[in-house]
Amino acid sequence: MRAIAEFSMRSRVRAVLLTMVGIPLISPAVLALVGLRRGSSDGLFVLVWAVLPVVAAAGAGYMSPLMSGLAITHFVGVLAGALVLRATRAWSWALIALVVATSLGILLTSQISGGILTSLLEAASEATAGADTEQLRQVFNSETQATGYLSWVSVITATLALVLGRWWQAMLYNPGGLQQEIHNLRMPLPVAAVGMVLWIFCLVSEHFVFWGAVVAFPMLVAGIGLIHWMVARKGWGRGPLIALYVMLVIAALPLAGFLCGLALIDSWIDIRARTGNKA
Template identity: 80%
Template sequence: MRAIAEFAMRSRVRAVILTLVGIPLISPAVLALVGLRRGSSDGLFVLAWAILPLVAAAGYMSPLMAGLAITHFVGVLAGALVLRATRAWSWALVALTIVSALGILVTSQAAGGVLETLTQAINEAAGGADTPEAQQLSQAFASEVQATGYLTWVSVISAVLALLLGRWWQSLLYNPGGLQQEMHALRMPLPLAAAGMLLWVYCLVNEHFVFWGAVAAFPMMVAGICLVHWLVARKGWGRGPLIAMYITLVIAALPLAGFLCGLALIDSWIDIRARSSDNR
């Protein structure tokens, strides 16, 4: 992985080549690394080349797929540039989430809606529309709002993972250990935390907006995860609690997400790390 980062940093042309290859996670992470290290000029240059094939293939590619890919790249670069400018993961996560949401909404309008395409993909993956699995999954996307919310949620998660990988590469090459310090210190500003929590609670009571609630709460959830990482590292508990947390996120996402968001809100209010330091 280090070799990929070193190759990309040698020139803009090499970075463009890696983004044009279109490797999931790797290509957008290269774009994030360029934006983080070299700023908006090189970042926008690589972005333009990354999306050029998507624009050129507009007549042969569905607007939905092209829009999703473009949104992914733009969201990753937006997060990287905000992180470079502010050195604050909280604002980078918010910027990435907003840009991704706007991109999906524009894509949905340009594609004439995403529900039909998403339902068709689910049916094909499940082996037919009449299978119990397909019917169960289709019920989760009963409206266009749910479908766009789900795609936005997936887009935000994948974009954050790409940004994390890009920042890890930057830390590996130029600032060993820097990413861990940043993530352990991640704390959402109280107004953003309160707004995210209110939006999430509002969306929870409306089934059509459940996924949009997950999108609004995602920066909060990341902050909660980072706080748990800090606590585990401070107490020297090893990797066991972290493994258990991620397994629980897979099998019982909603309850744990609520706990993590609540933890992040409390941290935004009272600054758990500072209080812990004062009590040492």
């Protein structure tokens, strides 16, 4: 991993090559690293070259509007988060920027592709001769639900790429910096309060349930960051963190509610400051 980061930082051309090959997680993380280290000029330069093959493939008919839109949205969301993180040095605003940019990209993709649900149904019908179409209709019964789901997935993958890019930057230039940032991650109280209200509102409607997860995502990450800080402060090792991520897979909704609630409380009373152990 270090070799990839060092290779991409030697020149813009090398960074462009790594992003153009389209390696999942790695390519967008390289874009994040460039944006974090060198700023908007180099970041936008690499972004343009990264999406060039996608645009060319879509124009030639080798890639559907849905897939090309998802790819471009992913890169744009990662770079938006990286540039905001570079400017503000605050993960809270970086996550908000990433969520907004990614969600807008998915909505725009829906318009360009003629509807994400329609595109998914057509792709499933072509791939399986219609066998999975009915199952897909049962999972997504509205365009709002489909766009929300893809936004949620895109936000998660874009965040992972941004975290990897920031980890590379910390490894090369600021050892331990990422850990300190995650431990201090705390959402502004107005943002946390509005996010919680919107999430609860979305939970009561099946059409907006995934959009609720998108809105609550920054708070979820803030809650995870607080748990990381607490575990480090207590010296409990990695066991509790492994259990946390396993439980996020097994019982995602109840644990997400707990973490978002914890993030809201932290935004209100600043748990770290009250304990006198702010990292």
